[in-house]
Amino acid sequence: MVNTKVTLSGITLDNPIIPASGTFGYGYEFAELYDINILGSFSFKGTTKEPRFGNPTPRIAECTGGMINSVGLQNPGIEKVIQEELPKMKKVFHKPVIANISGFSVEEYVYCCQKIDQEDQVGIIEVNVSCPNVHHGGMSFGTSPEVAAEVTRAVKAVTKKPVYIKLSPNVTDIASIAKTCEEAGADGISLINTLMGMRIDLKTGKPVIANKMGGFSGSAIFPVAVRMVYQVYEAVNLPIIGMGGVSSPEDVLEMMLAGATAVQVGAANLVEPYICKNIIEKLPEVMKKYGITDLNDIIGGAHK
Amino acid sequence: MKQSLFKIIKNEPLTSTVYRMILEGDTSAITRSGQFLNIKLDGLFLRRPISVCDYDDNTITILYKVVGKGTEGMSKLSPASILDILTGLGNGYDTTKSGNHPLLIGGGVGVPPMFRLAKDLIAEGKNPKVILGFNTKDETFYIEEFQHLGAEVLIATADGSIGTKGFVTDIVKELCDYTYFYTCGPEPMLKALSDCTTTSGQLSFEERMGCGFGACMGCSCETKYGNKRICKDGPVLEKEEIIW
Numbered sequence: 001m002v003n004t005k006v007t008l009s010g011i012t013l014d015n016p017i018i019p020a021s022g023t024f025g026y027g028y029e030f031a032e033l034y035d036i037n038i039l040g041s042f043s044f045k046g047t048t049k050e051p052r053f054g055n056p057t058p059r060i061a062e063c064t065g066g067m068i069n070s071v072g073l074q075n076p077g078i079e080k081v082i083q084e085e086l087p088k089m090k091k092v093f094h095k096p097v098i099a100n101i102s103g104f105s106v107e108e109y110v111y112c113c114q115k116i117d118q119e120d121q122v123g124i125i126e127v128n129v130s131c132p133n134v135h136h137g138g139m140s141f142g143t144s145p146e147v148a149a150e151v152t153r154a155v156k157a158v159t160k161k162p163v164y165i166k167l168s169p170n171v172t173d174i175a176s177i178a179k180t181c182e183e184a185g186a187d188g189i190s191l192i193n194t195l196m197g198m199r200i201d202l203k204t205g206k207p208v209i210a211n212k213m214g215g216f217s218g219s220a221i222f223p224v225a226v227r228m229v230y231q232v233y234e235a236v237n238l239p240i241i242g243m244g245g246v247s248s249p250e251d252v253l254e255m256m257l258a259g260a261t262a263v264q265v266g267a268a269n270l271v272e273p274y275i276c277k278n279i280i281e282k283l284p285e286v287m288k289k290y291g292i293t294d295l296n297d298i299i300g301g302a303h304k
Numbered sequence: 305m306k307q308s309l310f311k312i313i314k315n316e317p318l319t320s321t322v323y324r325m326i327l328e329g330d331t332s333a334i335t336r337s338g339q340f341l342n343i344k345l346d347g348l349f350l351r352r353p354i355s356v357c358d359y360d361d362n363t364i365t366i367l368y369k370v371v372g373k374g375t376e377g378m379s380k381l382s383p384a385s386i387l388d389i390l391t392g393l394g395n396g397y398d399t400t401k402s403g404n405h406p407l408l409i410g411g412g413v414g415v416p417p418m419f420r421l422a423k424d425l426i427a428e429g430k431n432p433k434v435i436l437g438f439n440t441k442d443e444t445f446y447i448e449e450f451q452h453l454g455a456e457v458l459i460a461t462a463d464g465s466i467g468t469k470g471f472v473t474d475i476v477k478e479l480c481d482y483t484y485f486y487t488c489g490p491e492p493m494l495k496a497l498s499d500c501t502t503t504s505g506q507l508s509f510e511e512r513m514g515c516g517f518g519a520c521m522g523c524s525c526e527t528k529y530g531n532k533r534i535c536k537d538g539p540v541l542e543k544e545e546i547i548w
Contacts, residue, residue, distance in 0.1 A: 022521070023520060024519060025521075029536075032305065057511055059514075059523070060512045060522040069520065218349050269515075271349060
C-alpha cells in the first residue's frame with residue numbers, strides 16, 4: 001500500500017489531484033461521467049462580484065501541445081454562484097472545494113471573499129491575481145509584488161479560510177511575488193496561471209482569437225510550470241499547488257518533486273474528460289515503479 | 305456523452321474536398337439528429353467537432369470538408385484505423401415542433417445533419433422538403449441519398465450550374481406552405497433564413513470549441529433566454545431566442 005494523502009493548510013486530501021479552475025465548471029458535466037468524489041478536491045469556475053459574459057468569440061485556438069483561451073472569466077457572479085451553483089455542486093461533490101476568486105479592484109476581491117467565507121463547503125480560497133486592475137491602467141494585479149501583497153492583505157483580513165494566491169507566470173521574477181504574498185499573510189501559493197499567447201490565421205492574416213491574445217495552456221507549458229514551482233519552493237515556506245500542463249501520473253510526481261504539495265490538472269480535462277480519474281487510478285502503480293511509498297516524502301525532493 | 309473507440313470502416317471522397325467516413329463502435333450516447341462528435345486526432349491538442357450525418361446501432365456516418373490541419377489529417381486515415389471519439393454531444397434537433405411540412409435547409413457542410421433529420425421526420429410520418437445549397441455542381445453531394453429517403457429535394461447553386469441559380473433563400477422566399485424550418489450552414493445563411501422565413505425554426509450554429517461538452521465556456525453566446533454554450537445548450541438554437 002502506498003500513501004497518496006496530502007495536506008493543504010490542515011485539509012487532508014485523499015490524493016493530490018485537483019481539477020483546475022475554468023476546466024471543470026462546477027463539476028456537473030464530469031459527475032455525469034464518473035464519481036468526482038474520488039478527486040482530492042476541485043477548484044470551481046473563477047468567480048467575480050458581477051455576472052460576466054466574458055470575451056467575444058472565437059475564444060479558443062489550437063496550438064502545438066496546447067491551446068489558447070480567452071474566455072474572460074465568464075461566470076454568473078458571486079450571488080448566483082452561492083445561491084444556485086454551490087447547492088447543486090454539493091449534491092455531486094461532498095469534500096471541501098477550492099473557491100477561485102477574481103476581481104478588477106481590491107474591493108471586488110474583498111467583497112467576494114467575504115461572501116465565500118460563509119460557505120461551509122469551501123475549504124480554501126484561491127485568489128486569481130492575473131486579472132487586469134481597473135484602477136491601475138488594466139495592469140494585472142499579479143505582475144507587481146506590491147499590488148499582489150495588497151490584495152493578499154485585504155483578503156486575509158476578511159476570511160478565516162486559508163488563502164492561496166494563484167500567480168501569473170507572465171512576470172520577470174515569480175519568486176519575489178510569491179515571497180511578498182507570503183509576507184502579506186498568504187497561506188499558500190497556486191501556480192502557474194496561463195502564459196499569454198497568440199495565434200494568427202494565415203487565411204485571414206488576423207489573430208484567431210477575437211480578443212487577439214489569450215492564455216496558453218496544455219502539456220507544452222509543463223516545463224515552464226515545473227521551473228516556476230521549483231523557484232517558488234526555494235523562495236517561500238508555504239504549501240504550493242502546482243499546475244500547468246499536467247496530464248499524467250508522472251507529471252504529478254515531477255511537479256511534487258519540484259515542490260508542489262498538490263497538483264491541479266487543467267486543459268487536459270477538456271480533451272480527456274476522464275484524465276483526473278485515470279491519473280488517480282494509475283498513481284499508486286507509478287509511485288511503486290519509482291519506489292515511492294508516501295507522496296509526502298517527495299515534496300520538494302528535487303531540492304535536496 | 306460517451307468516450308469510446310471507433311474503427312474506421314470507410315473513408316472516401318465525395319467531392320474534391322468533402323469526405324464520407326463510416327465509423328464502427330458504440331453509438332448508444334447519440335439520441336437525436338443534429339448532435340455532434342468530438343474526435344481526437346494524432347498531433348493535435350484539441351478534439352475536432354464534426355456533425356453526425358447518420359447513425360444506427362453500431363455505425364456512425366460523418367461527412368466532413370477538408371478545411372484545416374485536423375480535417376486534412378482525417379482525410380488521410382485508412383480503414384481499420386482506430387479513433388478516440390466523444391459521442392452524443394449537443395442538444396440536436398427537436399422534431400416534435402415540426403408540423404407536417406417542415407423545410408430542411410442545409411448549406412455546404414451544413415448539409416450532413418439534415419440527412420438524419422429528414423430520415424427521422426419521414427419515419428414520424430411527416431413530409432419534409434429538403435433545400436440544399438452549394439457553390440457549384442462539382443461541390444454537390446448527397447442529393448441522391450436525400451431523394452432515396454423519399455423527400456422532395458430542391459437545389460440552389462451560387463453559379464446556377466445545377467438547380468436554382470442563387471442561394472437557398474431564393475428558393476425559401478417562394479415557398480409559403482411550410483409548417484416549420486430546420487437549418488445548418490454558414491452564419492450569414494442562417495441569418496438570411498431567420499429573416500426570410502415565415503415560421504418558427506431551429507438553427508444549428510458553429511463555433512470554435514475547447515471541450516465540446518460544456519466545461520470550458522469557450523463557445524458561449526448570448527441569447528434572449530440567457531447565455532448559452534453552443535456545444536452543450538446548442539448547437540441548435542430556436543429562431544426566437546437568437547440575438548443576431
